[in-house]
Amino acid sequence: MTRSSEQIEAARQDSLGRLLLNAHRAHMSVFLEKIRQQGADDRINASLTNIMTHIPAEGIRLADIAKASNMTRQSVSQFVSELETIGYVKRIPDPSDGRATLVRFSHKGWDIMQRALQVKHEIESEVAKKLTPDGYAQLIIALKIVGSL
Amino acid sequence: MTRSSEQIEAARQDSLGRLLLNAHRAHMSVFLEKIRQQGADDRINASLTNIMTHIPAEGIRLADIAKASNMTRQSVSQFVSELETIGYVKRIPDPSDGRATLVRFSHKGWDIMQRALQVKHEIESEVAKKLTPDGYAQLIIALKIVGSL
DNA sequence: CAATAATAGTAAGGTTACCTGTCCATTTTG
DNA sequence: CAAAATGGACAGGTAACCTTACTATTATTG
Numbered sequence: 193m194t195r196s197s198e199q200i201e202a203a204r205q206d207s208l209g210r211l212l213l214n215a216h217r218a219h220m221s222v223f224l225e226k227i228r229q230q231g232a233d234d235r236i237n238a239s240l241t242n243i244m245t246h247i248p249a250e251g252i253r254l255a256d257i258a259k260a261s262n263m264t265r266q267s268v269s270q271f272v273s274e275l276e277t278i279g280y281v282k283r284i285p286d287p288s289d290g291r292a293t294l295v296r297f298s299h300k301g302w303d304i305m306q307r308a309l310q311v312k313h314e315i316e317s318e319v320a321k322k323l324t325p326d327g328y329a330q331l332i333i334a335l336k337i338v339g340s341l
Numbered sequence: 342m343t344r345s346s347e348q349i350e351a352a353r354q355d356s357l358g359r360l361l362l363n364a365h366r367a368h369m370s371v372f373l374e375k376i377r378q379q380g381a382d383d384r385i386n387a388s389l390t391n392i393m394t395h396i397p398a399e400g401i402r403l404a405d406i407a408k409a410s411n412m413t414r415q416s417v418s419q420f421v422s423e424l425e426t427i428g429y430v431k432r433i434p435d436p437s438d439g440r441a442t443l444v445r446f447s448h449k450g451w452d453i454m455q456r457a458l459q460v461k462h463e464i465e466s467e468v469a470k471k472l473t474p475d476g477y478a479q480l481i482i483a484l485k486i487v488g489s490l
Numbered sequence: 491c492a493a494t495a496a497t498a499g500t501a502a503g504g505t506t507a508c509c510t511g512t513c514c515a516t517t518t519t520g
Numbered sequence: 521c522a523a524a525a526t527g528g529a530c531a532g533g534t535a536a537c538c539t540t541a542c543t544a545t546t547a548t549t550g
Contacts, residue, residue, distance in 0.1 A: 207394075208465050209368050211481060214488035216361040222490045223358060239507060245356075255527055267508055269529060291516045291527040315490070316357050322486050327479065332360060334480040337471050339363035341371045341464070388536065404498055416537055418500060440498040440545045 212338070222315060223308075230307040233278045243271045244280070244305055251296035253286060280304060361487070371464060372457075379456040382427045392420045393429070393454055400445035402435060429453060 205211075220238050227241075228234065246252065246260045258268045272295050275281040280301030286292035297305060320328035354360075369387050376390075377383065395401065395409045407417045421444050424430040429450030435441035446454060469477035 206481065207461055208468065208481075208484075209365070209372060209461070210394075211484040211488060212361065212365040212368055215484045216358075216365050218488045218490045219358050219361055237506090245359075253527075263507095264509060265528065266510080266530085270508085273529095286527090289517070289527080293528070312356055312358070318490070319357065319483075319487055323483055324479075327483060330473075330476065330479055331483040332355065332357075334468075334472055334476060334483075335357075335360040335364045338468055339360060339367050341367045341467070386535090402498075412536095413538060414499065415501085415539085419537090435498090438498075438546075442499070 208338070219315065223311060226311045226314070227304065227308050230304070230311060232304050232307070233280070235274070235278050236304075239271055240275055240278075240280075241308065243268065243275065244301070244308070247281065247295055247297060247305075249297070249302070251284070251294035253292045254295055255292070257295065275301070357487070368464065372460060375460045375463070376453065376457050379453070379460060381453050381456070382429070384423070384427055385453075388420055389424055389427075389429075390457065392417065392424065393450070393457070396430065396444055396446060396454075398446070398451070400433070400443035402441045403444055404441070406444065424450070 205214075223241070224232075224236065224238070227236065242261060243257060246257045254268055254272060255265050257263075257272070258265045261268065272281060272283065275295075276283060279298055282296050282298055283293045284296055286294045316328070319331075323331065354363075372390070373385065373387070376385065391410060392406060395406045403417055403421060404414055406412075406421070407414045410417065421430060421432065424444075425432060428447055431445050431447055432442045433445055435443050465477070468480075472480065
């Protein structure tokens with residue numbers, strides 16, 4: 193049995209690696225599109241949203257964002273500066289340690305963050321709706337397994 | 342009910358977006374590690390393996406790799422040059438079109454490609470083994486759904 | 491069938507998302 | 521208190537792309 197080039201192409205697209213990559217890209221691009229529709233700044237991107245998810249209401253030290261996000265302090269510093277330029281975040285001195293700066297949301301930033309969480313839930317239920325009843329839970333389990341290969 | 346910062350951190354890590362990213366990274370890094378153990382050149386990386394998956398035994402035009410991989414011809418050209426340096430691929434003139442070059446595997450490249458396919462299957466069955474009987478098939482379905490969001 | 495348009499590939503330089511190396515200021519610690 | 525550790529910023533580097541611009545060749549069309 194000879195396989196057409198379409199079938200070969202389909203098989204390639206079905207590999208776990210490619211599916212994971214495509215899924216991640218699609219998810220991220222839908223997410224960015226939706227939060228921009230919610231009024232997020234056009235300069236917002238994957239890296240900046242990643243940083244933002246690590247900032248709690250009370251603020252957090254730059255070095256702690258670095259630990260939580262597995263990035264260097266230098267990279268985080270750069271992204272925090274971009275967030276500062278956009279006006280989503282402020283650097284304030286840490287009262288308990290003269291070396292440290294706390295990164296804290298501005299009103300605008302906090303607002304967008306709430307909308308982002310909302311959008312995240314929307315996307316997750318959209319996916320869940322397209323799966324069998326416990327399909328979403330299974331997906332999460334499977335992804336955790338792959339993530340800890 | 343107040344949630345500890347560990348719980349909040351766990352919730353963050355459980356978001357679909359982050360799980361997809363982690364899964365993809367883990368998968369890719371395991372894949373690269375394994376094909377290097379199979380003797381792949383140390384210079385091999387995610388981009389190069391991506392290009393390689395688009396090269397069939399009979400060879401393919403650079404522009405067709407670009408279409409299949411959603412990259413520009415320029416980027417593909419660059420990666421093909423790297424593969425050529427490693428010695429996994431050759432550029433040969435397309436007899437049917439004087440403008441075109443065919444990209445074709447060298448013996449070494451073809452060999453590594455076969456090993457890579459093998460490794461890919463290994464990883465996929467390793468994942469399948471950790472899931473319920475139809476869990477892997479479900480995962481593929483779910484990933485396709487997310488990929489076409 | 492010559493002129494024009496389209497296509498294949500390359501070259502040069504730009505952007506983005508990181509990282510390393512280094513340095514300063516401020517703690518922390520022996 | 522001197523030495524080491526920590527928090528952050530600055531400068532410069534790299535990898536994976538992309539855009540712009542160009543040449544060589546093939547296809548089209550008036």
